[in-house]
Amino acid sequence: xxxxxxxxxxxxxxxxxxxxxxxxxxxxxxxxxxxxxxxxxxxxxxxxxxxxxxxxxxxxxxxxxxxxxxx
Numbered sequence: 710x711x712x713x714x715x716x717x718x719x720x721x722x723x724x725x726x727x728x729x730x731x732x733x734x735x736x737x738x739x740x741x742x743x744x745x746x747x748x749x750x751x752x753x754x755x756x757x758x759x760x761x762x763x764x765x766x767x768x769x770x771x772x773x774x775x776x777x778x779x780x
Contacts, residue, residue, distance in 0.1 A: 710776070719772040723765060730761045 734757040742750055 712776075715772060719768055722768050726764055726768065727761065730764075
């Protein structure tokens with residue numbers, strides 16, 4: 710796969726991940742955390758704010774992998 714195409718796909722995946730993750734985390738916060746206190750809100754947003762990094766790291770790792778040499 711050409712490196713420019715790989716970077717384009719990776720960029721689209723990262724932007725899509727951030728948008729979808731933010732919408733899902735916000736929806737969960739609105740529906741599930743309404744009756745909890747400030748500490749629960751803080752912990753939820755702390756964990757959900759850090760959790761998106763795991764799939765993003767996988768995408769970035771895929772982006773920096775060197776292509777296999779052709780035989």
